[in-house]
Amino acid sequence: MSRLYYLDPHGPANAFPNPELALTDPNGLLAVGGDLSVERIIAAYQQGIFPWYSEGQPILWWSPDPRMVLFPEKLHISRSLQKQLRRETYQVTLDQDFLSVIQACASSRSVREGTWITPEIKNAYLYLHQMGIAHSAEAWKDGKLAGGLYGLSIGYIFFGESMFSRYPDASKVAFVHLCRQLQRWGFPLIDCQVESAHLQRLGAETISRSKFLYWLQKLCNHTSNNGLWHLDHDLSI
Numbered sequence: 001m002s003r004l005y006y007l008d009p010h011g012p013a014n015a016f017p018n019p020e021l022a023l024t025d026p027n028g029l030l031a032v033g034g035d036l037s038v039e040r041i042i043a044a045y046q047q048g049i050f051p052w053y054s055e056g057q058p059i060l061w062w063s064p065d066p067r068m069v070l071f072p073e074k075l076h077i078s079r080s081l082q083k084q085l086r087r088e089t090y091q092v093t094l095d096q097d098f099l100s101v102i103q104a105c106a107s108s109r110s111v112r113e114g115t116w117i118t119p120e121i122k123n124a125y126l127y128l129h130q131m132g133i134a135h136s137a138e139a140w141k142d143g144k145l146a147g148g149l150y151g152l153s154i155g156y157i158f159f160g161e162s163m164f165s166r167y168p169d170a171s172k173v174a175f176v177h178l179c180r181q182l183q184r185w186g187f188p189l190i191d192c193q194v195e196s197a198h199l200q201r202l203g204a205e206t207i208s209r210s211k212f213l214y215w216l217q218k219l220c221n222h223t224s225n226n227g228l229w230h231l232d233h234d235l236s237i
Contacts, residue, residue: 004023004029004030004031004032005017005021005030005031005032006031006032006033007031007032007033007034007059007061008033008034009033009034009035011034013037013039013040013043014039014040014043014047016030016031016043016044016047016049016061017030017031019047019048019049019063019209019213020209020210022062022063022064022065022209024065027064027065028062028063028064028065028194029060029061029062030049030061030062030063031049031060031061032058032059032060032061033058033059034059034061035059036051036059036120036121036123036124037124038124038127038128038131038133041124041128041152042133042154044061045152045154045159045220046154046216046220047063047213047216048063048067048209048212048213048216049061049062049063050062050063050159050193051121052116053116053118054116054118055118055119063209064193064194064209065208065209066195066206066207066208066209067191067193067206067207067208067209067211067212068191068192068193068194068195068196068199068200068204068205068206069189069190069191069192069204069205069206069207069212069215070179070189070190070192070199070202070203070204070205071188071189071190071203071205072179072180072182072183072187072188072189072190073183074203074205075176075179075180075202075203076201076202076203077176077202078201080169081169081172081173081176084168084169084172084173085173085176085237089141089167089173090139090140090141090146090147090167090170090173090174091139091140091141092137092138092139092140092173092174092177092231093137093138093140093230093231094135094136094137094138094178094181094228094229094230094231095129095135095136095228095229095230096136096138097136097138097145097148098126098129098134098135098136098150099126100138100145101136101137101138101145101148101149101150101164102117102122102125102126102136102150102162103122104145104148104164104166105117105148105149105150105161105162105163105164106122106162107164108164108165117162125150125152125161128152129150131226132226132227132228133152133153133154133226134150134151134152134153135150135151135152135153135158135229136148136149136150137149137150137174137175137177137178138174139170139171139173139174141167141170145166146165146166146167146170147163147164147165147166147167147169147170147171147172147173147174148163148164148170148171148174149161149162149163149164149171149174149175149178150162150163151191153187153224153225153226154220154224155219155220155221155222155223155224156185156186156187156188156189156219156220156222156224157187157188157189157190157191157215157216157219157220158178158182158187158189158190158191159190159191159193160190160191160192160193161193163175172202175202176237177231177235177237180235180236180237181229181231181232181235184232184235185224185225187224188215188219189215189219190204191212192204
């Protein structure tokens, strides 16, 4: 019988239950408790687990099945998005304003559905950014932040967390540039966590949890490009 596991905040950071023991309803809920230390967050992602909870709730840890992922070479760019890219309406950067990106993601979600980017989550990921593990992609319009996204890089997997747009297609443009850069760096996989029609239109697909865990074992233990990220100027979009 499936049950919810309790994590001791004073216990070992990597002491997560097997992700295959996660509940089916709600899909992927695995554990409650623990803390948001850097060590625990990294250990969670390496095991296919991520924190996701609303303000006022205890920390909840998830590993859904199936898992939505995007293989960068399968990125789908629609005709309308291709036109947007050719117009060069937005200028895209990496790691230029992580704080503003995560704050904008929190604000945009709080209006729609109640944010899961709590102050504790924000502070934890800001620290991960300072360590060169969490990264942002920004789309700028007339010098102002128009959209973007952020996530974590562990080994050769990018774990996408959240995105926002203040103008049409701004986050999509940032995502396309990030995908192309990750592909050049040899990243075979982007984790999109849960199913989303928005990401599906960009080429994301679902794979089984067991297959996702296989990819983690294959890719997470490598040393990749930590530190501040920059786009290659000759990147072809």
